[in-house]
Amino acid sequence: xxxxxxxxxxxxxxxxxxxxxxxxxxxxxxxxxxxxxxxxxxxxxxxxxxxxxxxxxxxxxxxxxxxxxxxxxxxxxxxxxxxxxxxxxxxxxxxxxxxxxxxxxxxxxxxxxxxxxxxxxxxxxxxxxxxxxxxxxxxxxxxxxxxxxxxxxxxxxxxxxxxxxxxxxxxxxxxxxxxxxxxxx
Amino acid sequence: xxxxxxxxxxxxxxxxxxxxxxxxxxxxxxxxxxxxxxxxxxxxxxxxxxxxxxxxxxxxxxxxxxxxxxxxxxxxxxxxxxxxxxxxxxxxxxxxxxxxxxxxxxxxxxxxxxxxxxxxxxxxxxxxxxxxxxxxxxxxxxxxxxxxxxxxxxxxxxxxxxxxxxxxxxxxxxxxxxxxxxxxxxxxxxxxxxxxxxxxxxxxxxxxxxxxxxxxxxxxxxxxxxxxxxxxxxxxxxxxxxxxxxxxxxx
Numbered sequence: 001x002x003x004x005x006x007x008x009x010x011x012x013x014x015x016x017x018x019x020x021x022x023x024x025x026x027x028x029x030x031x032x033x034x035x036x037x038x039x040x041x042x043x044x045x046x047x048x049x050x051x052x053x054x055x056x057x058x059x060x061x062x063x064x065x066x067x068x069x070x071x072x073x074x075x076x077x078x079x080x081x082x083x084x085x086x087x088x089x090x091x092x093x094x095x096x097x098x099x100x101x102x103x104x105x106x107x108x109x110x111x112x113x114x115x116x117x118x119x120x121x122x123x124x125x126x127x128x129x130x131x132x133x134x135x136x137x138x139x140x141x142x143x144x145x146x147x148x149x150x151x152x153x154x155x156x157x158x159x160x161x162x163x164x165x166x167x168x169x170x171x172x173x174x175x176x177x178x179x180x181x182x183x184x185x
Numbered sequence: 186x187x188x189x190x191x192x193x194x195x196x197x198x199x200x201x202x203x204x205x206x207x208x209x210x211x212x213x214x215x216x217x218x219x220x221x222x223x224x225x226x227x228x229x230x231x232x233x234x235x236x237x238x239x240x241x242x243x244x245x246x247x248x249x250x251x252x253x254x255x256x257x258x259x260x261x262x263x264x265x266x267x268x269x270x271x272x273x274x275x276x277x278x279x280x281x282x283x284x285x286x287x288x289x290x291x292x293x294x295x296x297x298x299x300x301x302x303x304x305x306x307x308x309x310x311x312x313x314x315x316x317x318x319x320x321x322x323x324x325x326x327x328x329x330x331x332x333x334x335x336x337x338x339x340x341x342x343x344x345x346x347x348x349x350x351x352x353x354x355x356x357x358x359x360x361x362x363x364x365x366x367x368x369x370x371x372x373x374x375x376x377x378x379x380x381x382x383x384x385x386x387x388x389x390x391x392x393x394x395x396x397x398x399x400x401x402x403x404x405x406x407x408x409x410x411x412x413x414x415x416x417x418x419x420x421x422x423x424x425x426x427x428x429x430x431x432x433x434x435x436x
Contacts, residue, residue: 023261024260025260025261025262025263026261026263027261027263028263030261030263030264031263127373127374127376128295128423130265131294131295131376131378131422131423132424134376134423134424135376136376136377136378136419136423137376137377138219138374138377138378139377141226
């Protein structure tokens with residue numbers, strides 16, 4: 001029985017690095033980030049792989065730019081129609097952005113359940129995710145979070161293919177990059 | 186089986202250079218160049234421990250030997266760019282001109298973080314680093330002294346092509362060495378400093394990119410040496426490495 005257990009352990013631990021090794025070296029899915037979505041479901045960042053997606057960061061109590069980020073992502077999706085692209089929006093604010101709060105925003109903003117995921121992670125993983133996405137953010141004493149805004153396109157392997165800092169309007173070059181990535185994968 | 190365990194333990198202990206030394210820093214409230222409210226508020230730094238010396242080539246070499254996923258020939262490109270540890274002879278050997286006691290440079294933020302985790306530590310925050318670096322040999326905060334500012338600036342004026350020095354400079358008020366004068370250092374929140382290209386410009390169109398109170402306003406514009414550091418750190422990506430950027434850890 002012990003032998004079986006040891007073998008099983010070896011198989012499992014052996015299999016995990018193989019999975020990681022299959023990712024390209026420039027895949028941001030190499031980051032061992034754990035996320036929780038608006039329904040309270042836990043998942044690994046790398047589980048998002050397999051198809052292209054848009055990723056950005058926000059926080060729900062943000063009054064100015066973050067609603068615009070959601071608007072811009074919606075407009076980008078509309079510009080792509082009938083093609084569809086998934087969207088992952090991760091919160092900078094693990095303190096306040098609980099799954100319940102994310103769910104509330106999901107409903108308020110009438111997000112498409114088939115393509116959108118709002119997610120949170122812990123403070124350490126927020127810092128790593130922002131670093132790998134080249135997004136800057138800083139919590140201020142009054143609870144605001146200063147941050148830069150970017151929409152990032154990942155291919156199915158988690159490589160950064162394109163990004164745009166244009167918020168509030170659709171970036172035609174970015175839409176073209178999404179369309180071409182969806183087409184080739 | 187027991188022999189194997191013992192030999193592994195021996196190999197690990199012989200690989201470890203002398204244990205890193207940390208000192209307690211009590212923290213307190215101080216005027217950071219980056220105000221806590223992006224306007225003028227002081228910053229409060231909680232008590233922390235800081236490594237007295239930057240991490241050296243010898244220490245980082247031991248780290249990549251015991252953590253081979255951080256060797257320059259094995260690291261995932263997303264965590265470190267191609268120049269990572271390029272100054273070494275090969276993946277597990279220093280070059281003749283890189284002394285074991287020089288601070289390790291050409292390391293990415295991800296690599297620096299992983300090293301600190303291996304020491305049961307983390308990277309210091311910008312405010313922790315700034316707090317400790319405000320001290321001279323006798324005062325916790327010497328930043329108001331023009332002579333002190335001048336002496337720090339004179340280091341930044343040296344060409345970066347000059348040969349790197351060894352660690353072990355004079356201890357400051359807290360017993361911390363080489364915060365100035367040897368190498369730049371990563372901080373945990375390097376991507377939190379958020380300095381607009383010109384923070385004096387109230388009509389900066391880039392401001393729309395920032396949520397909340399807008400881009401940070403820098404304070405203490407006379408403190409060039411510290412501001413240069415902020416500007417340099419803000420310009421980096423997490424996988425970047427440079428020939429004069431190293432790190433130390435905190436707890």
